[in-house]
Amino acid sequence: MHVPDGFINAPVSLATGAVAAAAVAVALRGARRELGGSVDGSGHGGERTAPLAGLVAAFVFAVQMLNFPVAAGTSGHLLGGALAAILVGPCTGMLCISVVLLMQSVLFADGGLTALGVNITDMAVVTTIVSYGLFRLLVTVLPRRRPSVTAAAFVAALVSVPAAAVAFTGLYALGGTTDVPLGKVFTAMVGVHVLIGIGEAVITALTVGAVIAVRPDLVYGARGLRRPLELRTPDGTVTVPQAAPAPSRSARPVAVAGLVAALALAGFVSYYASTSPDGLEKVAHDKGLDSKEEEHAAKDSPLADYQVKDVGDERISGGLAGVIGVGATLAAGTGVFVVVRKRRSRTAAAPAGTEAL
Amino acid sequence: MTSAVPCTSAVPSLEVSGLAFAYPDGHQALFGVDLTVGRGERVALLGPNGAGKTTLVLHLNGILDGGAGSVRVAGLPVDKRNLAEIRRRVGIVFQDPDDQLFMPTVREDVAFGPAAAGLRGAELERCVDKALAQVGMAAFADRPPHHLSFGQRRRVAVATVLAMEPEILVLDEPSSNLDPASRRELADILRSLDVTVLMVTHDLPYALELCERSVVLSGGVIAEDGPTRELLCDEELMRAHRLELPFGFDPRSVAVPR
Amino acid sequence: MGAGHAHKLYRHARSPVHALPPHCKIAAVFCFVLVVVSTPREAVWAFGLYALLLAAVAGAARVPASFLLRRLLIEVPFVAFAVLMPFVAGGERVHVLGLALSQSGLWGAWNILAKGTLGVAASVLLAATTELRALLLGLQRLRMPPLLVQIASFMIRYGDVVTDEMRRMRIARESRGFTARGVRHWGVLARSAGALFIRSYERGERVHLAMVSRGYAGTMPVIDELNASRAQWTHAAALPLAALAVCLTGWMLT
Known part of the structure; x- marks a missing residue:
């Protein structure tokens, strides 16, 4: 969902643009580290960033056109934020999605130029940070096996899409140009995006599963899995065998505590959501979904937005409020851990860089 | 069989001695390669899959290093200090031209190497035009590479390295995926160039057509080195290194254009 | 231009x-x-x-x-x-x-x-x-970071190549009698997406090699001045x- 010009007012658009620019600047630095060329500290590592990130961006661009049929002639497609973050790391993923959004805006007029900051912030920044943070958290908590990675990818992708919707609602609250009550925007946005998130989660988990079966070394988010097996470099640095189990031991209680805290918070938010005075104007809402989907089908664009047409509209009812709350709060809770995980993955990524080519 | 290397100049274009290399995962690909290629020679590097051909090629411009032995290009040792100069002198044409042609237009792609070496303005223009003319692609300078045919892309890939005026041109499977006409055109171009050529190939007739001398890399060492026709006629040797001639091809009865 | x-x-x-x-x-x-x-x-x-x-x-x-x-x-x-x-x-x-x-x-x-x-x-x-x-x-002239411009130009250059690979994979699937019709076929499609990622990433590595072979050291040479x-x-x-x-x-x- 590419926000056009005029949806968010000018000051908030510009401010969000600044936030997006800052995030991209951080990601540019981070991507060099993630793409693993930093063999000698002499800027040698930056060499790999452009071709690799460019190809991953081309991949995201292409895979968004891959149709996943749902039933009876309808289909959905991947948004790719969570997938990119898990496969190539949060910074590279953020960078790739940002570049895709920029090119879509400039070349295809898809998403407004002034709304570029808004689009990058929700779809590139929030999605990748939330999904990667949650993914790392779950990989740490779950047993160290491949099915855990797939499961973690599922949850990360599931939450990342409504998290982007929450971020959009937040921006809308600050700079929305219409006075649709916030509760309604929140429920509509998050409701629809939970559904989209389910599709995204299935596809992401299956794709990550497919990559990890063939080239587990290419799944950035799961590098920790094979670490104990592979780190005995020819120059005899054997620091890793004892370092490898350490993070899982020390991080796991913290991660579990974080998860519990997030769930407790989730209870609070879902309580708020279900008792919010506006409730759900179900009829208008369903109508909205219908019309939106019909237009989608008519639209002849290779970059058509994600479509989940045939999931029953009536299911987006009050019952979802709890799920939404859990998602939103997990996302918020995860945010805190992202910093921790990032620092950890940075130290872990250093030895991985020694492999040639 | 170690034939006398016909050196046409005092300093050979390429000298590889005792080169051994193992990948970080422990897989050893090269076990002491010795190879000398004189200036102006065209040499075919033959060998079965997994013999270490690509590993050897990546040593020639210092992308891989850290093993034992040494590589010299026109007398200059390949090491970290003179990497830029080495990469200018050794022009590698990779197998898939889509990997090699990464810039938006043919002209910019050909200009990439010389521009990275510091050439600018009219001098750069001249250098690009000359390289494109050498491969007969001057008319396509402003086209994006992905709009060209495969044969044309391969020729542009050759031009991208020719623009750097290399001492030695290294081609990885130059004839793969080419139709017979493109294959012949490329052969004509390669013959017309006044440059040392090392050609990695499975295409034995092509090796015979273009290279007087061949070396066989097998099991990470140079197993044979000699005139191409003699090697191709030695059935026992061919079998031992999994080399096979195409059906009906008899190297004895072919007249080689020189 | x-x-x-x-x-x-x-x-x-x-x-x-x-x-x-x-x-x-x-x-x-x-x-x-x-x-x-x-x-x-x-x-x-x-x-x-x-x-x-x-x-x-x-x-x-x-x-x-x-x-x-x-x-x-x-x-x-x-x-x-x-x-x-x-x-x-x-x-x-x-x-x-x-x-x-x-x-x-x-x-x-x-x-x-x-x-x-x-x-x-x-x-x-x-x-x-x-x-x-x-x-x-x-x-780039408007001061967008050069690395971002490089990534964008690689994306544009290889967008067609990757899309084409995806198309060929679809044709290969369909030639073997597989047409995705519903959710139960997602596994196969996702495997194609996974394969596409691996191919794209590996191509990125090869492109990098080709660039390094021609003297790339992290910055694109300026060829056209605006x-x-x-x-x-x-x-x-x-x-x-x-x-x-x-x-x-x-x-x-x-």
Whole structure:
């Protein structure tokens, strides 16, 4: 969902643009580290960033056109934020999605130029940070096996899409140009995006599963899995065998505590959501979904937005409020851990860089 | 069989001695390669899959290093200090031209190497035009590479390295995926160039057509080195290194254009 | 400038708009859209003037109206959203044809429709008159980080290559009798997506090798220098300045 010009007012658009620019600047630095060329500290590592990130961006661009049929002639497609973050790391993923959004805006007029900051912030920044943070958290908590990675990818992708919707609602609250009550925007946005998130989660988990079966070394988010097996470099640095189990031991209680805290918070938010005075104007809402989907089908664009047409509209009812709350709060809770995980993955990524080519 | 290397100049274009290399995962690909290629020679590097051909090629411009032995290009040792100069002198044409042609237009792609070496303005223009003319692609300078045919892309890939005026041109499977006409055109171009050529190939007739001398890399060492026709006629040797001639091809009865 | 480097929206022509340097055009379009977004929605006439300004630019660029209108379809989902607004927004109600519509919702819908449409139209004009390569050079000239420009140009260069690989994989699947029809086939599709990722990443590694082999050390050599004369900047600035005048008048009148 590419926000056009005029949806968010000018000051908030510009401010969000600044936030997006800052995030991209951080990601540019981070991507060099993630793409693993930093063999000698002499800027040698930056060499790999452009071709690799460019190809991953081309991949995201292409895979968004891959149709996943749902039933009876309808289909959905991947948004790719969570997938990119898990496969190539949060910074590279953020960078790739940002570049895709920029090119879509400039070349295809898809998403407004002034709304570029808004689009990058929700779809590139929030999605990748939330999904990667949650993914790392779950990989740490779950047993160290491949099915855990797939499961973690599922949850990360599931939450990342409504998290982007929450971020959009937040921006809308600050700079929305219409006075649709916030509760309604929140429920509509998050409701629809939970559904989209389910599709995204299935596809992401299956794709990550497919990559990890063939080239587990290419799944950035799961590098920790094979670490104990592979780190005995020819120059005899054997620091890793004892370092490898350490993070899982020390991080796991913290991660579990974080998860519990997030769930407790989730209870609070879902309580708020279900008792919010506006409730759900179900009829208008369903109508909205219908019309939106019909237009989608008519639209002849290779970059058509994600479509989940045939999931029953009536299911987006009050019952979802709890799920939404859990998602939103997990996302918020995860945010805190992202910093921790990032620092950890940075130290872990250093030895991985020694492999040639 | 170690034939006398016909050196046409005092300093050979390429000298590889005792080169051994193992990948970080422990897989050893090269076990002491010795190879000398004189200036102006065209040499075919033959060998079965997994013999270490690509590993050897990546040593020639210092992308891989850290093993034992040494590589010299026109007398200059390949090491970290003179990497830029080495990469200018050794022009590698990779197998898939889509990997090699990464810039938006043919002209910019050909200009990439010389521009990275510091050439600018009219001098750069001249250098690009000359390289494109050498491969007969001057008319396509402003086209994006992905709009060209495969044969044309391969020729542009050759031009991208020719623009750097290399001492030695290294081609990885130059004839793969080419139709017979493109294959012949490329052969004509390669013959017309006044440059040392090392050609990695499975295409034995092509090796015979273009290279007087061949070396066989097998099991990470140079197993044979000699005139191409003699090697191709030695059935026992061919079998031992999994080399096979195409059906009906008899190297004895072919007249080689020189 | 590479001729013939076309993308979907680009329309080759010789016109004063095509001839402007890309960074001037990008800056002008951005400022124009920003001005449009800042205009008070009550100044309905102002949006009419903006549309006339864009029509004048389209005329100068020889972009036919039908082309421009067809590209506006990309906005359709948001039209649907805007149509919904009068029903869900709060506040005073007005009765039109027996429907109770929210007044502020109507304004909101108008606001999104007018500004969104003008924004898309301006972007389409930019893309229609500027070559892909020129757009990237323009962005670089406007101080977008070089690494980002490099990533974007690699994405553009290899977008077709990767899409083509995806197409070949689909043909290969279908040739073996597999057609994805429902959710139960997602596994196969996802495996294709996974394979596509691996191929793309490995191609990235090969491209890197090819670049390093030609002396790449982290920065792209500057091959084309872009420079804009004062006159060109003035021409490009005509659009946003005219819009700014309209906008300021709008603020004073409402």
